[in-house]
Amino acid sequence: MALRRIRSPMDPETAASLAVGDTVLVSGRIVTGRDQVHRYLASGGESPLDLTGMVLYHCGPIVVGDAGSHRVVAAGPTTSMREEPYQADVIARFKPGAVMGKGGMGERTSKALVEHGNRYPAGDAPACRGYVFPGSWNRSVHRDWCRPFWTTPVGVAPAPGNPCPGARGTVP
């Protein structure tokens, strides 16, 4: 088992070099999307972002704030199996570099990943929150969606005792 550091977006060679059991630290820019985003993309919708080589993260983050001043409080992975009906089509259409989530996926996705040279890293539910630098996410909302895409630069987890910018601790 190796510890791998990769940047998103990535080239197909990087994706193909990841092996089952590797621990992967992702930095760069990633994009999140859940059921409605996948359904939209799989049924012919256009992405407001170029997803080529991106890490597509199955995640419904907690986001507070208004347009222009978003703060991401927590962003762990959601159950990937819910995207199974759409994932293979999304991979074929948009060529993301990797799909990140939890709980594993089905055979169709598996085939699509092999065919397109991508990978599926599984996340540790809470840990991904530690990896994200909150406060710097940008939202792209498409008019047809209830659920937006969120994109963010990510880095390694802040050290313990170095609270995220979103930290709080008072009782009103």
Added chain:
Amino acid sequence: MDSSKLGRSMYELMMRTSTELPEDVTCALEKAREREPVHSTAANTLDIILKSAELSRANRLPICQDTGVPFAVVRAPQAVDTAEITRALVSALKTLTIEGVLRQNCVDPVNGSNSGDNTGPHVPQVHYEPSEGPIRVDFMLKGGGSENVSTQYSLPCDELRAGRDLEGVRRCVLDAVFKAQGRGCAPGFISVCIGGDRASGYLVAKKGLFRKLGEANPDVDLARLESVITEEANMLGIGPMGLGGNTTLLGCALNAAGRHPASFFVTVSYSCWATRRYSVELDETGGVARWL
């Protein structure tokens, strides 16, 4: 009761539930880590889980971005104004949602709109039970992923060769754990209702998750079966987050409810490793008397 004191108590109860992994769960995860081989994926996964829980506690951040469905059980003497308690719970819920300690988790199933404040028809769920003693509030946040893998069986079940006895119950529970795989965020804690009807089965099973891990079942037969199920589930190899390992289940709580002669339901409520529930006892003013 002093409504502002009661409000602060409910706020603190929910804040703690979302941000502090209960001690019994932390202990069970630490013990599980010791059972896993050093540097294994399972040990590393449990390390990350424990480290993340520690960060959440220190920074008062949600343990998981899925802050679940708010569920409360209130025990109070008849004279207590339960509507006042409900108001305090709802108000704390809305405040914590605005603050980002709780995610907006209440969606209209018909038109897909999100209420934005964690309230809606039948949400939050507050169950009142009359009692003689002081007011006690049990509060739980149970994530969607773990709720999705919770399930109900009707015995006899041909597919599992499960009859209407404890062996049948064992088969159902292990089947539920196996089918959940890593989707429920293993290692989980499961609570089971043996008997009851379709509705009470789920309610009794969910309430059973308030039992602390490691607390013995007073019924000797059920206690024995709990150990057997936990041990056997840990031989399934599903492991933390479904990535393989010796830890699939942290514990099992079996509960019994009277059944109709024609029915024999086994209801399994699966709770993820981020089992988030706290119980609090209130004084006459609504302040926190003690954490249970």
